[in-house]
Amino acid sequence: MPLYEHVVIARQDISGAQAESLIEEFGNILKEQGGEVVGTEYWGLRSLAYKINKNRKGHYLYLRTSAPAPAVHEMERLLRLHDDVMRYITIGVDAHEEGQSAVLLNKNRGDDRRGPGGPRGDRGDRGDRGDRPRRRDDERSAPADDAAQSTEA
Numbered sequence: 136m137p138l139y140e141h142v143v144i145a146r147q148d149i150s151g152a153q154a155e156s157l158i159e160e161f162g163n164i165l166k167e168q169g170g171e172v173v174g175t176e177y178w179g180l181r182s183l184a185y186k187i188n189k190n191r192k193g194h195y196l197y198l199r200t201s202a203p204a205p206a207v208h209e210m211e212r213l214l215r216l217h218d219d220v221m222r223y224i225t226i227g228v229d230a231h232e233e234g235q236s237a238v239l240l241n242k243n244r245g246d247d248r249r250g251p252g253g254p255r256g257d258r259g260d261r262g263d264r265g266d267r268p269r270r271r272d273d274e275r276s277a278p279a280d281d282a283a284q285s286t287e288a
Contacts, residue, residue: 136170136201138231143214144193144222147180154194157219162198164210170202173231178238187221197238199231 143161145154155177162172178195187193200207207225214223235243 136203137207138173138228139200139202139207140226140228140231141196141198141200141210142224143196143198143220144183144187145196145219146188146221147190147192147194149194149219151177151180151194153219154196157217158196158198161210161214162200164213165200165202165206168202168206168209170200170206173199173201175199176236176239178236178242190221193221195238197236 141161143157145157158175158177162175165172176197178197180192181195182192183190202210211223211225214220234240
């Protein structure tokens with residue numbers, strides 16, 4: 136059977152539990168049509184690159200499936216009709232990768248790298264402002280004054 140990966144973006148108004156129930160709902164549709172869900176992931180509520188139907192965020196769902204083409208077409212038809220689904224994409228793949236997806240791996244790795252002040256470190260890493268040379272207004276205007284004096288002479 137052909138292998139597919141599906142990413143679904145659901146509305147931000149629904150809860151995380153409701154978003155995860157969408158995974159089960161569409162997985163059951165595939166199973167009824169003779170397909171199989173190999174793996175699922177809930178990527179969480181993430182910001183969108185642009186507004187979709189007045190939503191700035193969406194729940195991202197990921198499914199790895201093995202299903203015949205008619206089952207995938209039926210699932211996509213129901214995705215288009217579902218009120219909570221804003222966008223979806225289905226990609227045919229040669230083989231499924233083992234383990235977590237790259238999105239979850241990057242999400243987990245990013246949490247470990249961050250320190251108390253965020254990804255760039257604490258503001259204390261930059262040093263105290265008192266140890267830097269300060270620019271004064273007189274120093275910036277001094278060359279202009281010198282040029283004005285040289286034209287008078």
